Amino acid sequence: RSLGLTLHRGWFRDLLIGSAVGFATLVVAVAIAATAGGLNFSINDLQVASFGRSLLGSATLLFVAALAEEAAFRGYPLQTLTRARLALLGVLLTSLPFGFVHLSNPNVAVGFTFINTSLAGIWLAIAYLRARSLWLPLGVHWSWNWALGWFFGLPISGINLVSHPLLNATDSGPAWLTGGSYGIEGGLACTIALVLFTLF
Numbered sequence: 001r002s003l004g005l006t007l008h009r010g011w012f013r014d015l016l017i018g019s020a021v022g023f024a025t026l027v028v029a030v031a032i033a034a035t036a037g038g039l040n041f042s043i044n045d046l047q048v049a050s051f052g053r054s055l056l057g058s059a060t061l062l063f064v065a066a067l068a069e070e071a072a073f074r075g076y077p078l079q080t081l082t083r084a085r086l087a088l089l090g091v092l093l094t095s096l097p098f099g100f101v102h103l104s105n106p107n108v109a110v111g112f113t114f115i116n117t118s119l120a121g122i123w124l125a126i127a128y129l130r131a132r133s134l135w136l137p138l139g140v141h142w143s144w145n146w147a148l149g150w151f152f153g154l155p156i157s158g159i160n161l162v163s164h165p166l167l168n169a170t171d172s173g174p175a176w177l178t179g180g181s182y183g184i185e186g187g188l189a190c191t192i193a194l195v196l197f198t199l200f
Contacts, residue, residue, distance in 0.1 A: 003075040004134035011135045018127060018139020026147045029184050029193035038178040041167045054164035058150040066142035073098050074128045074137050087129060095121030105158040109179055109186025116185050119194040126198060155183030
């Protein structure tokens, strides 16, 4: 209850809406990079069994990982400060550390990693404030990561977590746009998409 994860009325709707928003945000980021010629995709040649295992396995893993991060950052700390009518302070005190903890990931893109991950923290915090339910930012977070890793075959915060993605991605750069080996979270295409969908 203290994490905002009770099965309240509308919890599943919040999860579904969040999942749609997270996926759509990534599609916009990828579209920006692809339109500029920085990313190209081809369909992976997967057998049905490998396809199913990859889809379900990555969805489960990334859901649990997103839940852990949401509980730590948008759970008790943000919600306690919000109840104390210090929501803006809560957003800052949870989003900036969210950006810092990702700086130890592999292939960090100097500047963009911190900026984009902190922006993502603000985006997710606003999702909580919009619904007063952790299910909305949880949906946003897990679907973003799942679309990154399984659907588009891109690194998730510098890490290649999914072994059999639906699409194979080819990054032609420039790295400042596409994020290079860190993945799209390390480039300007991601910054633009995050700003747009935070406003949304």
